[in-house]
Amino acid sequence: MQENHLFEYAVIRVVPRVEREEFLNVGVILYCSAEKFLQVRISLDEARLKLLCARLDMDELRQYVHSFERICQGGPGAGPIGKLPPVERFRWLTATRSTIVQCSRVHPGLSPDACQMLDRLYTQLVLPEH
Template sequence: MAPFDYVILRAAPRIQRGEFINVGAVLYCRALDYLGAGWDVKPERLRALDPAVDVDVVCASLDQIRAICAGEAAGGPAAGTTISERFRWLAAPRSTVVHPGPIHSGITEDPAADLERLLDAFVR
């Protein structure tokens, strides 16, 4: 068993209103050298908060987060850092359409399976 940290990713189509929908998760497990992200966007839920939301922009932001976790060049400069630095960067508060919630923790034997469990519990 190994400890892990995670954040739930939230989309706020109209940030000034403070309303958001959970759209993804990032899970980091240092002991198992794991950093992963998953997302599941329901356009109709986003449009309930803002009928003019650009769903493609939200999905592109989430795909960039996935690329950062994977250390892919598409993730930009943040993708070239250590996985610990990448998680801290992704978990830092920001005022953007897609932003992280608070950091929470857990214990895992299989971080990829726990990422899916988090997506099922908080996003899907």
């Protein structure tokens, strides 16, 4: 039997007009110390996003999302934040902010496989129901 590991995750949301507090879930970021795992899964459904806000600048949004991916990967291409240890990058990415891309509160859980859990959370929380 595989051992369960503590993980933390947050849902990544696009909030086109912060004052309206309307958002669309577009991704999930998951950190697991025991597995040395920090990854993000993001999907920008442009049709759904345009329904939420017709004036949304998709090029700008793609840049924000790409920065989440780069920072998760770490290294010199991710700027100064990318040089931090994974836990600090996770905390920085999930910090409260009032921009177009925001994260939910951080939630804990237990799983024997962080990658499979990330896929499951992404499917449950981001992908539209059929």
